[in-house]
Amino acid sequence: MRGLLPRPSGADPLVSGRSQLLRVGGRSVAWLPPLVLLFLIAVVDWASGSSFRIISWVVLVPSVAAAICGLGGTITAAVLAVVIYVVEDRAWPHQYRTGLPDFVLVVLGGALAVLVCAVRLRGERRMLHMQDIVETTRRAVLRPLPPGWGGLDHAAVYLAADSVARVGGDFYDIQPSPLGTRVLLGDVQGKGLGAVAAASALLGTFREAAYHEPLLDTVADRLETRMRRHIRYGAAIGRDEDDRFATAVLLGFPPADPGHVEFINFGHEPALVVTPGGIRALPPGGRLPLGFGDLGGRPPGAVRAPLAPGETLLLVTDGVSEARDTAGRFFPLLDRLTRAVAADPGTAEPGRLVRLVRDGTLRHCRGRLGDDTTIFALRRPRPPGEP
Structure with a gap:
C-alpha cells in the first residue's frame, strides 16, 4: 500500500518534505545556484568594463535563494549580495559607479526576498501538515495489512x-x-x-x-x-x-x-x-x-x-x-x-x-x-x- 515513511521524532517537517532534487549524498546543495549566480554576476561585471555594468543584477541572487533555500540561506544570500555590490562598485572610479539608487534596489530586493521566503516556508509547513492529516485519514480508512x-x-x-x-x-x-x-x-x-x-x-x-x-x-x-x-x-x-x-x-x-x-x-x-x-x-x-x-x-x-x-x-x-x-x-x-x-x-x-x-x-x-x-x-x- 502507498504511505508516508515514518518521520523521525523531532524532525523538521519542512526538511523532510523538501525536494530531493537539490540534495547530493543526503546533503542539501540548495545554496549552490545562488552562490554560482552571485559569482558569475561579479565576474561578468568586472570583465565587461565600464560600458556594461551589471553588478546591480545581484538583486536576483536572494530572489533565487528565496525560491529554493531556507530562511537562513536566503538571509545569507541577501547579505552577500549587498556586500559584493558595495565592494565591487567601490572598486571602480567614481564616475563609473552605479550609485545609491542601485544600492537601495539591492537592499530592498534582499529584504523582499527574505519576506517571500518566510511566506513560502509557512505555506509549505501548512501543506505538509495537511498532508499528514490526509495520510492519517487514509490509514484510518485503509488500515495497513x-x-x-x-x-x-x-x-x-x-x-x-x-x-x-x-x-x-x-x-x-x-x-x-x-x-x-x-x-x-x-x-x-x-x-x-x-x-x-x-x-x-x-x-x-x-x-x-x-x-x-x-x-x-x-x-x-x-x-x-x-x-x-x-x-x-x-x-x-x-x-x-x-x-x-x-x-x-x-x-x-x-x-x-x-x-x-x-x-x-x-x-x-x-x-x-x-x-x-x-x-x-x-x-x-x-x-x-x-x-x-x-x-x-x-x-x-x-x-x-x-x-x-x-x-x-x-x-x-x-x-x-x-x-x-x-x-x-x-x-x-x-x-x-x-x-x-x-x-x-x-x-x-x-x-x-x-x-x-x-x-x-x-x-x-x-x-x-x-x-x-x-x-x-x-x-x-x-x-x-x-x-
Missing part, C-alpha cells in the same frame, strides 16, 4: 486520482474470523469527503459483521443496511446523498473447504483468477450495488467457486478498467495479464501481479488517472512441500 494476514498472501496498491488529496472512495480490507477469512473490496460512487465517509462506514460494518456473522449472506445484508443508513443520515444533515452507492466484491474463505471461495458481487468488476496456466473470471454473482438493494426482489445468495491454494485472485476498481490512452482506448487488462503470465508463470504471485497491473495502467494513461485506482491480489498459500 500485515503479511500473511488472515492466512492469505496478499499485495495491494491504492492510487488516488487526486495526487494532492491522496484519498478517495476506494476501499478494501481483510478480516480474519473464527468462521474463516473474509475480504471486501469496493468503490463508492463520487469523490471527496462524502465518498470517504461512505467508504469508512462500510469498512467499519464489514470488520464487525465479517468477524461475528456465520453466513456471508448476512454480512452482505449488513453492508446493504449500513449503506442505506449512511444515505439517510447524509440527507438528514443536508448533504446530497440520494445518488450515493457503492460497487463491491465480498469474499469468504471457508476454513473447512480450502479448494473453494464464496463470494457476493455488488455490481462490481468480476474478480479474476490468475494461475500459471491461464486466467479465468469468477461468475458475476449479481446483486445490485450497495444502496440499491431495496430496488430488487430477494437478493441471490453467495456463489461458491473453485479456487485452489496457490491460485491468485485479482480485484481491481474502475480506475484500472476505465483507464484510457490518448486515443481513448481502454486499458486491455485481460490481454496484458494473459501475455505476461504466458511469458513468465511467476507473474501470478500477488506482489508481482499488483506491480504489473499498476505499471501497465500508469503507462497506458500516461500517469493521468481518471479515477481512484485500487489493485488487490490475494491467494491461499500452498501447503508446505507442495510445488
Whole structure:
C-alpha cells in the first residue's frame, strides 16, 4: 500500500518534505545556484568594463535563494549580495559607479526576498501538515495489512486520482474470523469527503459483521443496511446523498473447504483468477450495488467457486478498467495479464501481479488517472512441500 515513511521524532517537517532534487549524498546543495549566480554576476561585471555594468543584477541572487533555500540561506544570500555590490562598485572610479539608487534596489530586493521566503516556508509547513492529516485519514480508512494476514498472501496498491488529496472512495480490507477469512473490496460512487465517509462506514460494518456473522449472506445484508443508513443520515444533515452507492466484491474463505471461495458481487468488476496456466473470471454473482438493494426482489445468495491454494485472485476498481490512452482506448487488462503470465508463470504471485497491473495502467494513461485506482491480489498459500 502507498504511505508516508515514518518521520523521525523531532524532525523538521519542512526538511523532510523538501525536494530531493537539490540534495547530493543526503546533503542539501540548495545554496549552490545562488552562490554560482552571485559569482558569475561579479565576474561578468568586472570583465565587461565600464560600458556594461551589471553588478546591480545581484538583486536576483536572494530572489533565487528565496525560491529554493531556507530562511537562513536566503538571509545569507541577501547579505552577500549587498556586500559584493558595495565592494565591487567601490572598486571602480567614481564616475563609473552605479550609485545609491542601485544600492537601495539591492537592499530592498534582499529584504523582499527574505519576506517571500518566510511566506513560502509557512505555506509549505501548512501543506505538509495537511498532508499528514490526509495520510492519517487514509490509514484510518485503509488500515495497513500485515503479511500473511488472515492466512492469505496478499499485495495491494491504492492510487488516488487526486495526487494532492491522496484519498478517495476506494476501499478494501481483510478480516480474519473464527468462521474463516473474509475480504471486501469496493468503490463508492463520487469523490471527496462524502465518498470517504461512505467508504469508512462500510469498512467499519464489514470488520464487525465479517468477524461475528456465520453466513456471508448476512454480512452482505449488513453492508446493504449500513449503506442505506449512511444515505439517510447524509440527507438528514443536508448533504446530497440520494445518488450515493457503492460497487463491491465480498469474499469468504471457508476454513473447512480450502479448494473453494464464496463470494457476493455488488455490481462490481468480476474478480479474476490468475494461475500459471491461464486466467479465468469468477461468475458475476449479481446483486445490485450497495444502496440499491431495496430496488430488487430477494437478493441471490453467495456463489461458491473453485479456487485452489496457490491460485491468485485479482480485484481491481474502475480506475484500472476505465483507464484510457490518448486515443481513448481502454486499458486491455485481460490481454496484458494473459501475455505476461504466458511469458513468465511467476507473474501470478500477488506482489508481482499488483506491480504489473499498476505499471501497465500508469503507462497506458500516461500517469493521468481518471479515477481512484485500487489493485488487490490475494491467494491461499500452498501447503508446505507442495510445488
